[in-house]
Amino acid sequence: MPAEAVTHAAGGQPVVSMIGTRAMLFEAPGEFTLAQQRRIWALMEEAGSRNDVQELIPGVTNLMLVFSVPPERPQTVADWLRHAWETLPERHIKGRLFEVGVRYGGALGEDLAHVAAHTGLSPSDVISIHHAGEYTVCALGSAPGFGYLHGLDPRIATPRKAVPSLKMLAGTVTIGGMQAGISALTGPNGWNSIGFAELALFDPQRDPPALFSIGDRIRFYPESIEL
Secondary structure (H helix, E strand, O other), X not given: OOHHHEEOOOOOOOEEEEEOXXXXXXXXXXXXXXXXXXXXXXXXXXXXXXXXXXXXXXXXXXXXXXXXXXXXXXXHHHHHHHHHHHHOOOOOOOOOEEEEEEXXXXXXXXXXXXXXXXXXXXXXXXXXXHHHOOEEEEEEOOOOOOEEEEOOOHHHOEOOOOOOEEEEOOOEEEEEEOEEEEOOOOEEEOOXXXXXXXXXXXXXXXXOOEOOOOOXXXXXXXXXXXX
């Protein structure tokens, strides 16, 4: 890989690096905030106007650009990305609102007690705080249809489990660090399960296959509670 193909910046500056010869990853500095994610959305929109970009893949405070052909001057593209990041205003996406019913606790929310113990709250308080907020879909990834949700109250933030559950069901409502989620596929999962929602996040026969899109908002409400 040519020397200019990888560029790094220290401190509070973005990091831009080549992934192979046809992809470039832009990583924003700072914490995962909605303001930072809106700047990623703005960068995504601006990068979409480039003739050399074939695909854009937004992540949590990062953006991957896939080029139609390997860029001849990666450093020039990296400089363009940094300039756009510094000058573009936030992009606000007005997505749809989903009201999602949750069966809190019970066998499908088996980590609720662990979250309560970690936070020093009662299970009832964890549930109340969880469904009191509104969440924003910031990116899709990890599994088809899985949305990374911003908006979790810091009082119930809980680190991911050291030993993942081997078969967490699709539809499980989860907490992983400062993020909330709903599992999209059945399988191993290190996030903390606190409930279950009858929701198909991904259906290959649906158009589009993913239920959520970037900018959509989610409000949870309790269908039932089993402590």
